[in-house]
Amino acid sequence: xxxxxxxxxxxxxxxxxxxxxxxxxxxxxxxxxxxxxxxxxxxxxxxxxxxxxxxxxxxxxxxxxxxxxxxxxxxxxxxxxxxxxxxxxxxxxxxxxxxxxxxxxxxxxxxxxxxxxxxxxxxxxxxxxxxxxxxxxxxxxxxxxxxxxxxxxxxxxxxxxxxxxxxxxxxxxxxxxxxxxxxxxxxxxxxxxxxxxxxxxxxxxxxxxxxxxxxxxxxxx
Amino acid sequence: xxxxxxxxxxxxxxxxxxxxxxxxxxxxxxxxxxxxxxxxxxxxxxxxxxxxxxxxxxxxxxxxxxxxxxxxxxxxxxxxxxxxxxxxxxxxxxxxxxxxxxxxxxxxxxxxxxxxxxxxxxxxxxxxxxxxxxxxxxxxxxxxxxxxxxxxxxxxxxxxxxxxxxxxxxxxxxxxxxxxxxxxxxxxxxxxxxxxxxxxxxxxxxxxxxxxxxxxxxxxx
DNA sequence: TAGATTGTTAATCGATTAACAATC
DNA sequence: TAGATTGTTAATCGATTAACAATC
Numbered sequence: 001x002x003x004x005x006x007x008x009x010x011x012x013x014x015x016x017x018x019x020x021x022x023x024x025x026x027x028x029x030x031x032x033x034x035x036x037x038x039x040x041x042x043x044x045x046x047x048x049x050x051x052x053x054x055x056x057x058x059x060x061x062x063x064x065x066x067x068x069x070x071x072x073x074x075x076x077x078x079x080x081x082x083x084x085x086x087x088x089x090x091x092x093x094x095x096x097x098x099x100x101x102x103x104x105x106x107x108x109x110x111x112x113x114x115x116x117x118x119x120x121x122x123x124x125x126x127x128x129x130x131x132x133x134x135x136x137x138x139x140x141x142x143x144x145x146x147x148x149x150x151x152x153x154x155x156x157x158x159x160x161x162x163x164x165x166x167x168x169x170x171x172x173x174x175x176x177x178x179x180x181x182x183x184x185x186x187x188x189x190x191x192x193x194x195x196x197x198x199x200x201x202x203x204x205x206x207x208x209x210x211x212x213x214x215x216x217x218x219x220x221x
Numbered sequence: 222x223x224x225x226x227x228x229x230x231x232x233x234x235x236x237x238x239x240x241x242x243x244x245x246x247x248x249x250x251x252x253x254x255x256x257x258x259x260x261x262x263x264x265x266x267x268x269x270x271x272x273x274x275x276x277x278x279x280x281x282x283x284x285x286x287x288x289x290x291x292x293x294x295x296x297x298x299x300x301x302x303x304x305x306x307x308x309x310x311x312x313x314x315x316x317x318x319x320x321x322x323x324x325x326x327x328x329x330x331x332x333x334x335x336x337x338x339x340x341x342x343x344x345x346x347x348x349x350x351x352x353x354x355x356x357x358x359x360x361x362x363x364x365x366x367x368x369x370x371x372x373x374x375x376x377x378x379x380x381x382x383x384x385x386x387x388x389x390x391x392x393x394x395x396x397x398x399x400x401x402x403x404x405x406x407x408x409x410x411x412x413x414x415x416x417x418x419x420x421x422x423x424x425x426x427x428x429x430x431x432x433x434x435x436x437x438x439x440x441x442x
Numbered sequence: 443t444a445g446a447t448t449g450t451t452a453a454t455c456g457a458t459t460a461a462c463a464a465t466c
Numbered sequence: 467t468a469g470a471t472t473g474t475t476a477a478t479c480g481a482t483t484a485a486c487a488a489t490c
Contacts, residue, residue, distance in 0.1 A: 275472095283469095
């Protein structure tokens with residue numbers, strides 16, 4: 001077994017941005033791209049881009065750069081976006097609906113095969129081609145279908161209970177979109193979408209920006 | 222002017238989690254907490270927690286720890302969650318609606334005062350107590366009200382055009398929830414909610430987990 | 443060939459962790 | 467007082483940036 005090459009988390013975060021940029025390039029008809037160009041547009045150091053891309057195992061050619069399509073395939077493979085895992089989504093409120101509607105999601109490596117909601121009026125309907133089932137079916141269906149990914153989009157109050165249910169259904173990785181710290185068994189993976197962290201960064205950057213800082217020093221002027 | 226004390230970005234990301242945890246503690250009736258306890262529950266090194274908290278300027282007492290309420294106030298102040306900036310939201314689809322409905326948002330330092338949508342049928346209605354206006358009014362109203370924060374929740378195709386509009390409206394910081402790299406003037410701040418980055422981390426962690434790794438080595442067994 | 447670009451190895455920088463002194 | 471906890475200073479670790487060799 002090869003040493004489990006440690007992947008820096010920042011690299012993992014940047015790769016989807018590279019991918020998104022590449023798909024735009026592709027849409028615009030380009031089929032070659034240099035690391036320097038990507039670095040420029042995305043505001044990342046060019047050596048950084050090279051290192052990140054190197055992690056995916058892709059190879060560029062001196063003088064011409066990388067082939068866009070090759071690069072995209074390399075990233076897909078590296079992020080496991082190719083072998084399409086199946087996922088359940090729980091909580092068909094506006095956030096859940098937004099994710100279900102989001103076509104581009106399939107491209108990101110997972111296919112939502114069913115959604116669940118506690119509201120019995122929602123059961124039996126569907127969003128796009130994803131059926132909405134009563135929450136009571138989650139446990140059995142999860143076990144039967146060997147689903148390993150759960151997307152949690154319920155309100156904060158029911159987040160923990162939902163996580164417990166997912167665990168009981170045999171789900172091994174929870175993508176948590178509720179702003180709550182979940183408690184799960186040690187072998188279950190939880191990845192939180194830190195939405196407030198992102199907003200906090202925005203506020204801080206705004207407060208630190210020259211114009212705003214000025215306003216703070218001379219309030220009311 | 223004091224040297225603009227550099228705040229590590231990871232610290233900024235962690236503070237909202239601390240805050241969320243503290244508000245739960247408070248709800249449960251606790252009013253003291255130790256850094257060690259927070260570290261334990263949130264899975265962060267205890268020295269890290271102390272350093273992060275120290276940045277907010279709070280002070281704990283040996284033997285007893287920190288007062289929960291003080292800590293929350295310190296974080297609020299540090300993240301500028303107290304002086305409630307006003308924000309516009311553009312794109313009242315399911316994601317926009319989710320944000321508008323999300324009560325807890327006010328606590329995170331911004332008040333959405335108006336929402337805009339290109340669909341004329343939505344204009345005139347409202348979500349919660351936020352009025353939805355036609356996109357044509359964005360420019361003037363933004364300038365008139367001196368709005369500095371724009372929340373962008375339109376589909377990827379119209380993201381860039383929306384960003385341009387926000388800039389024209391005098392908005393200085395854009396919170397971008399569309400998976401697109403925006404191009405804006407250098408003095409405009411863009412903070413992207415990297416939703417796919419988060420999901421990519423989940424997939425990678427799942428693929429690296431012992432059970433899954435096993436499956437990969439002996440496929441089909 | 444000359445030049446642009448890749449990819450790697452070394453140096454720097456910043457964040458995390460460890461050790462410890464201060465204090466209630 | 468003794469012990470728990472804070473807060474700070476020093477050591478480590480990992481990611482970023484710089485320098486450079488390889489190659490089409």
